[in-house]
Amino acid sequence: MTFELVPLHEVAEFHSGGTPDRNRADYYSGRIPWVTGADLDEDGSILPRYMITDQAISESSTGIAKKGDLLLVTRTSLGKAAVVPSSLICFSQDITAVRTNPEKLDARYLWHYIRSQASYFANRARGATIKGVTRDVVRHLPIPLAPLPEQRLITRILNHVDSLRAKRREAIALLNELSQSIFLDMFGDPVSNPRAWxxxxxxxxxxxxxxxxxxxxxxxxxxxxxxxxxxxxxxxxxxxxxxxxxxxxxxxxxxxxxxxxxxxxxxxxxxxxxxxxxxxxxxxxxxxxxxxxxxxxxxxxxxxxxxxxxxxxxxxxxxxxxxxxxxxxxxxxxxxxxxxxxxxxxxPPLDLQREFVRRNARIHSHKVTMLNALAELDALFASLQHRAFRGELWTEEITPVA
The missing domain is CATH 3.90.220.20 (DNA methylase specificity domains)
Known part of the structure; x- marks a missing residue:
């Protein structure tokens, strides 16, 4: 099964962003999140640092994204993307909001596909120091337009493997924290040196x-x-x-x-x-x-x-x-x-150094196991991603569940 490639502009519309006057502190004392490319994480989460007012919106060119819109960074952190989970988020000129036609294109499916297209954006980026792509580049991004049931199934599969990868990364982070905790417990804070080493x-x-x-x-x-x-x-x-x-x-x-x-x-x-x-x-x-x-x-x-x-x-x-x-x-x-x-x-004394090294080695052994598991999941995800958008995950047509 292969999917028809269609330019994104045939199944979505686009909205530009802007920045309220930075010299107006009153604009940035509201309750409405306003984001730049730096507020979009690689995992698709949105972490707003600024909250603006209704007045800031009405008196500036900031964009307004709705729940389900896809925010795509087109300058600086090029290619990062996230689907808006709440009803209203405003955004800067570094971002384009993509509003898909829900009868033809699922926003989460598009998010997964864009994550696989880093080379498409990198090869078309322009700028000496700050790289960016034009709206035209975004509009003509070729999308493998699977039927909606297939889009949703692909999204569920990729979401599941992605969540397993996230759990592995969290486990590795916890092991790093454990190592730091053991260090502090044995030797104290390295700045204040409470044990007078x-x-x-x-x-x-x-x-x-x-x-x-x-x-x-x-x-x-x-x-x-x-x-x-x-x-x-x-x-x-x-x-x-x-x-x-x-x-x-x-x-x-x-x-x-x-x-x-x-x-x-x-x-x-x-x-x-x-x-x-x-x-x-x-x-x-x-x-x-x-x-x-x-x-x-x-x-x-x-x-x-x-x-x-x-x-x-x-x-x-x-x-x-x-x-x-x-x-x-x-x-x-x-x-x-x-x-x-x-x-x-x-x-600290040499015997305490060596005791810490022994404990840390055990933690590192567990971390190596986790890192190897993460590498396998990364390889699986890349393979699934590649096959999914080529229509190679299954050979029979998917029948929608009533």
Whole structure:
């Protein structure tokens, strides 16, 4: 079964938004939600930060969306979308409200389809710094117009798998919170230091100075030694060792950049949000290098457990120090070796550090299980999404239930 492709404008109408005068504080003291692209979450939820008045609506060009309308972000956070759950939401010029013909197109079906069309919008986006698409691009989005019973069934199937993915993400978030709770219970708040642990600088426990990684032009990639890149670690751990990129380099040059068990990597160039991202090196099956946008160092194990130090580096206390030390440029920031060595935190006794590491390892084991389950659900969702909009989920026509 294949579905006819029709341009969106044949089954929907469109409404523009606007912004009430930001200098009028009285406009923003009402009860009517007003949203921008930043208020739409990736999961389709709407989290308004502003509430406006009736006067703000009547004296501005803000758009008014009704229950069941689809809000589509066409500037900045391009492609995010959400279906309006309540009776009235106002919206900015960064958003287009799509009001579907309910006899032909289900809004939730459209929402799922738009989520699968990131490349359609990205390929048609214009703008040097703020990317956006025109109304014409939205109007001509080709929609696989399944009969309404099929649309609703597809929506139910995708909603179900999506809810399972959300539950897995919630479980992972709870495990992260558990790890933080154990840390606070054992060591106290890292800022107030209520147990008067010794305050120390990272540089005082580093065996050798932090060393920047290897830089090679792209033409050297493809074969050779595996190399850790910034996308090779997550939540303090190296991931998918077998999928590391490989780089061709002489043995002599490689010797300077080999990673050792227990080394710590810290990102030195990135967007401010991810600057200072760290990982503990463990479990490598072959000699492995690391790229130039990160540093490597090791700690004196008579003073500190490297897994404990790696956990501390991911704390809000350290992230605040990194943000303060960062050298900011357009779209990125950086830190140097001196910045890393000057990071300060309290250092509990070594036996307590190791006890925390043991507890945290058990939590991480559960988290790995959850992450693997989430990856399987993500793959299932992508497969269902692809097949659904191609009409390949079933081979027989769906009969509506009376």
């Amino acid at each position: 010794t305050e120390t600088k990272l540089g005082d426990m580093i065996v050798d100075n932090p060393k920047n990684g290897l830089y090679k032009p792209q033409k050297f990639y493809g074969s050779g030694y595996p190399i850790v890149r910034i996308d090779s670690f997550y939540s303090g751990k190296l991931i998918d060792h077998g999928k590391f990129k490989r780089v061709s380099v002489s043995d002599k040059e490689a010797e300077q950049y080999f990673l050792k068990e227990g080394d710590i990597l810290i990102n030195r160039v990135n967007s401010l949000e991810y600057l200072g991202k760290s990982a503990l090196v463990e479990g490598l099956s072959e000699p492995t290098l690391y790229e130039s946008n990160m540093m490597r160092f090791s700690v004196d194990r008579k003073l500190a457990d490297p897994a404990f130090v790696n956990t501390v580096l991911q704390s809000g206390h350290i992230k605040g120090q990194i943000a303060s030390a960062a050298k900011k440029a357009v779209n990125q920031a950086s830190i140097n070796q001196s910045d890393v060595k000057s990071l300060s935190f309290y250092l």
